[in-house]
Amino acid sequence: MVGVVWFRRDLRLADNFTIQRAFAECKSVYGIFVMDPVVLRRAGSRRLSYLLGALSDLKEQMQDRLIVAYGDPAKVLLDLCDSVEAKSVYVSGDVSHYSKWRDQRVREALLGRSIAFIEVDYPTTFPLGSIKKGDGSYYQVFTPYYRAWSNLLPNLAVAKRLEFRWSHLSHQGGYPTYLSEVVPDPLAGETKEHRRLEEFCTSKIDRYESERDLPAKDSTSRLSAALHFGVLHPRTVVAHVDPFRHERFLSEICWRDFYAETLNQFPQSSWMNLNKAFDAMETESSDSDAYERWVKGETGFPIVDAGMRQLASEGYMHNRVRMITASFLVKDLHIHWTAGARYFFSALVDGDVASNSHGWQWVAGTGRDAAPYYRIFNPVAQSKKFDPNGDYIRRYVLELREVPDSYIHEPWLYDRFDTLGYPYPMVDHQKERAEALFRFEATKRRP
Ligand code: FAD
Secondary structure, eight states: OEEEEEESSOOOSTTOHHHHHHHHHOSEEEEEEEEOHHHHHHSOHHHHHHHHHHHHHHHHHTTTOEEEEESOHHHHHHHHHHHHTOOEEEEEOOOSHHHHHHHHHHHHHHHTTTOEEEEEEOSSSSOTTOOBOTTSOBOOSHHHHHHHHHHHGGGOOOOOOOOOOOOOOOOOOOOOHHHHTSOOOTTOSHHHHHHHHHHIIIIIHHHHHHHTTOTTSOOSOOOHHHHHTTSSOHHHHHHTSOTTTOHHHHHHHHHHHHHHHHHHHOGGGGTSOSSGGGGGOOOBOSSSHHHHHHHHTOSSOHHHHHHHHHHHHHSOOOHHHHHHHHHIIIIISOBOHHHHHHHHHHHOTTOOHHHHHHHHHHHHTOSSSSOOTTOOOOHHHHHHHHSTTOHHHHHHOGGGTTSOGGGTTSGGGSTTGGGTTOOOOSSOHHHHHHHHHHHHHHHHHOO
């Protein structure tokens, strides 16, 4: 039998149950990645660059036998199956609203020609939907989900990497010109990310718990893009970690799973409040100067501006600073979280619908977990606590490089502030904090 492995967010050969199943059931197996114009349109330049880097690595590992095509996946897959007489297409499952809709279309199109669509692997540590309460319902809050998740760790099964002989098809891909202008990220792909994982586990993970919240330190794994594209499976990462010594790191991987599960159950949660009570909340338009200043990193709050400038220049932002910048948009500028999530999603190399939208809902207080709306980040206090010497700020806000430590978090108090070319704070945080709470209370009172 002839089979096709349709790679999507599983751009790896190691720890891949989909590939194993295809080779176990078929004599000859073709591998394809389809550049879907709908997905490409939503991916910013950083994510495209990572994708191309990861594909180039995969292609090399498959001795140039990966077919990379462009177009509507249903049509591309039907054409491929026709030309090689394939009877089954194997995939790893995905959780986003679009991917589910797309897979349903492809499944129906293939079934119309008696070709099976077989979903094998999944993007979470354990199969989607497998972690449930005793009564069969899903966990709604993180802590008990994490407990159940941790209890399963001793049974974690990782798929060994086996060498397979992929079938070859010469294929002339026609791509839109803008794609040929994207430079593949040289640090992307399975080979490099395995090295990054090894390095993290040998030299950084012991400092993770104490330093993970300090954005000036390079103490986190930086594996988020690899996990998003399935260049590494979370199983592989978890299997590298000692659960007794590095629980904090594991709990972050579990947050990723929890958000993927949430999206799997509530597909609309990527753009709608999970907590419907917040639908009545009054918000400001994102079509505004305030929003533009936030995007450009010109708010006058050094830690917020450093984060937004890190995002614009690197396509990445430290987690603590993601929380601070998101809180500033929602609670100081009163702009709906979806506007911020849209911008983050387009700019982040690790932009992931589940982690991004639910990260924003966590900050906004509109999600399922116990993050009350009245938790409002004070950008100055956060800055003093997590970037005490201002090293992170100085790295991205060049106007503040020469400002003495004692003024770095509140440069407007510095007597030479007017010479720096840096803006005054665009809002009074205490006033906006009160305004955010007022709006929240008003929402609660609405029938
Ligand atoms: P590490 O600290 O090394 O963590 C290891 C892995 O655990 C990460 O790679 C990631 O896969 C996962 N993880 C860590 N923290 C979280 C978290 N809070 N929620 C979910 N998963 C987590 N993460 C994304 O991967 N894509 C996004 O689009 C995204 N958007 C976010 C938006 C907001 C507003 C917030 C507050 C967080 C967002 N996160 C997102 C989560 C987190 O900020 C990043 O995963 C993390 O900063 C990536 O850096 P790292 O790989 O060094 O993380």
